[in-house]
Amino acid sequence: MDCIRLEGRAYIGGRFVRVKIGGGDCRLVQLSNRYLILPGMVDLHVHFRDWGLSHKETLEGGARAAxxxxxxxxxxxxxxxxxxxxxELYRKRVEQGSGLPILYKLHMGVPEKVAELDQARPRSVKIYPEDVARFGWQHVEKLAERCATLRCVLVFHCEDPAYFRNGERPPDAEVACVEKVRQIVHRTGARVHLTHITLPYTAEATRGWASVDATPHHLLLDVDNCKDPALCLVNPRLRTPEIRKRLLAALASGLIDIYATDHAPHTL
Ligand SMILES: [Zn+2]
Structure with a gap:
């Protein structure tokens, strides 16, 4: 038996209330005013690896960690x-995810042919700077047009690769991408979400036409925490303490819609 049922009084949503959760043969836990009950969390940005990368993590391991x-x-x-x-790949992965002990959703990758969206009918499509470099902004706009009809959300890793220089990914890349995406939304009416934003500017500039999330590392760590750059190399990069603190203030003031981890296991 690995389930529990809860009875008694617990702290939920700002006050103590009497609760009775679960039943059957599950082990009884008496609450007696000593417990805080929180709802389960949703993490909309994870990399469970597996396929070709199972030395880093598997779907099952990722689900258990979650x-x-x-x-x-x-x-x-x-x-x-x-x-x-x-x-075909989208359906295969969703099928595997459906057997996990959590609710599993998948962001589809950018297809070479837009018609794949009609076949897959994903709820969201993830666009990387590498996709923009490979297929161009015009292709992204075609996806946006199709998604506006099919009601899928475009999820951007929002950095314009035209601003990448010698391995550097400056804040300007994020600023330029925000403007490109704003124009695409204006022309197509597509719904967009910008994930792991790093600049308070982005939270302010996207009000009214995009939702945004920020990660624990961009909110809590900055370049001053980074003694060995090789061990804190993330995309997008960590920013200065000043930018990082203003991003945290933006979260506190409600300008950032979602907190997401970008859970992504790597080998050394
Ligand atoms: Zn990621």
């Missing part, structure tokens, strides 16, 4: 090996 941390639903990213760009 549950252990109180996360009951995830949005998994498509940059597996192979990258999930076709309806």
């Amino acid at each position: 549950l252990a941390g109180g996360v009951v639903a995830v949005g998994d990213m498509p940059n597996t090996s192979p990258h999930i760009r076709t309806a």
Whole structure:
């Protein structure tokens, strides 16, 4: 028996209330005013790896880690090996995810042919700077047009690769991408979400036409915490303490819609 049922009084939503949760043969836990009950969390940005990368993590391992941390639903990213760009791969991965002990959703990768969206009918499509470099902004706009009809959300890793220089990814890349996406939304009416934003500017500039999320590392760490740059190399990059603190203030003031982890295991 690995289930529990809860009875007694617990602190939920700002006050103590009498609760009775679960039943059957599950082990009884008496609450007696000593427990805080929180809802399960949703993490819309994770990389459960597996396919071609199972030495880093598997779907099953990722799901267990999520549950252990109180996360009951995830949005998994498509940059597996192979990258999930076709309806066939999308369906295969969703099928595997449906057997996990959490609610599993998948962001589809950018397809080479827009018609794949009609086949797959994803709820969201993840666009990387590498996709923009490979297929161009025009292709992204075609996806946006199709998604506006099919009601899928475009999820941007919002950095314009035209601003990448010698391995550097400056804040200007995010600013330029925000403007490109704003124009695409204006022309197509597509719904967009910008994930792991790093600049308070982005939270303010996207009000009214995009939702945004920020990660624990961009909110709590900055370049001053980074003694060994090789061990804190993330995309997008960590920013200065000044930018990082203003991003945290933006979260506190409600300008950032969602907190997401970008859980992504790597080997050294
Ligand atoms: Zn990610």
